[in-house]
Amino acid sequence: MRNVRAGVDLGGTKIQVAIVDSDHEVLGQARRPTPGQGGPPAVAGEIAAAVGEASAAAGVEPGSLMAIGVGSPGVVDGHAGTVAHALNLSGWEGVFPLGPTLTKALGPPVFLGNDVDVAVEAELLLGAARPYSSFIGVWWGTGVGGAIILDRKPWAGRGAAGEIGHTVVKLNGARCPCGRRGCLEAYAGRAAMETHARRLVDRGEKTDLFEIMKKEGRTRLSSGVWERALEKDDKLAVALIARAIAALGAGIASAINLLDVEAVVIGGGLGTRLGQPFADRIAEAMSPHLFVPERAPAVHAAALGDLGGAIGAALITEPGGSHH
């Protein structure tokens, strides 16, 4: 066995597992919808099943894995192995011992990290940020998350750094899902964009967004739904994405003016789905706000795509991983 590990990307809509070896080669994978009910125990059970499925695809026994890494939303305590306050997951307001529960079910030791942090660190080690020593990862999905890498090390502050989604881009602006006003996420987060789209439809605006959603068997405007609507040149979708990009440009440029790092990596559900053409549009939207526009940072779409979160979760199980 070549030091085989599992990485789990625990998201609000899906659980993605990758089985990787010491060269970070993906030997097998599995993807399952995140249970919408049953609370943390149901989610833990589904993670265990997905790890089993991915292990089978890789031809290994789950019990023989060196370790399992999990990138999770919410407040992650890596030492205690707990996840709390994961509001994107149903019934996960309290503290749940995810690490011990998975170890009991599967055998191997479990390491927990923040979902965005592990995905951004994967981009540093294996993805779009390899050439850079300092950059910002902006994870554009349901919300807008972020992580900061300075001199090739994560900057965590007092534990909560990287919340670029809650940069105020418009004083007294739109209401954010976090309850505050004018945050970047209020304009660019997929949840806020959906709320805004529904309100505009209630006011009589036309869009195919919700028909595409139904046709795809979704109950939410997923990244795929937005992509399809843009392909069809849906006027409302085009306008809301342009509004999101304007906000991302201002918020990310502000972060660059503050930190002057070399690069920005755009990931997350929407960032990964829309890819480099939209990373380029974000770079364009940043330009008028940059204090040193002649030395703009590079802006890349995340290179590891959908599997980045799971691969990053596997990385934290390695000796020297930043969550040890």
Place this chain on the structure above:
Amino acid sequence: MRNVRAGVDLGGTKIQVAIVDSDHEVLGQARRPTPGQGGPPAVAGEIAAAVGEASAAAGVEPGSLMAIGVGSPGVVDGHAGTVAHALNLSGWEGVFPLGPTLTKALGPPVFLGNDVDVAVEAELLLGAARPYSSFIGVWWGTGVGGAIILDRKPWAGRGAAGEIGHTVVKLNGARCPCGRRGCLEAYAGRAAMETHARRLVDRGEKTDLFEIMKKEGRTRLSSGVWERALEKDDKLAVALIARAIAALGAGIASAINLLDVEAVVIGGGLGTRLGQPFADRIAEAMSPHLFVPERAPAVHAAALGDLGGAIGAALITEPGGSHH
């Protein structure tokens, strides 16, 4: 002689010199208006005269100083000893060899640093930020400058980090003196506030700001003029300072959400003049925008006051100073 050095704070309106010993005790000081004409040579001449005056007050010969440190606006090249593009100083668009010019006039070696950086580092070593390892300095004056200290070291990025004044706090907002739109400095910088006040007066609004200015023999709304107007409860002054504080609250809270550092130090002409009561108001304005409001950073007025810039400039002449 106890290792005596000079520190020079070169500002748009004044040149402040402090002569300090190795315990950072101030042995003598001088303050002169910055020449409004004659370009860089006139400014260099006035710096030399002020160093002479401060040296005399300290009872030392300028030629016997160990070194002279200068905190300067503009683009500072510490290695070459040049300052370029110092737009707050008259006739200083180009590159001027300030270091060599002062060494030729006075004798001692000259070290150059950025004015805000040296003042913020002085607060770290000797002032309000001593208890913290990571904080943001926000220099609230003609413009809004800043500097970032992480793990007790300045974070410079690619050389231009700390431009918190050009955080976008309002998409499509007010025009900033930098030419961009919606920057924090467009609301909180003294230059922008004066432009705005003049425009409001042209539109018929009443204020005593410009009468106070004339009475004090000023041609600009200095920090002292704003302070006097606030003391007199001048309605326009109160409203514009409240607008500035709202913008500072949003911009600084955004930086805290990104970096999660322990503290904020508010300095600069207005910050120093208005002091802790206004630092407290900024803290209050930050609160609704903080992602982790229950663990808000400490917000302090700069402790070294008017002399902080000059003391900080003297610090860079020490072995181990960050500009060596």
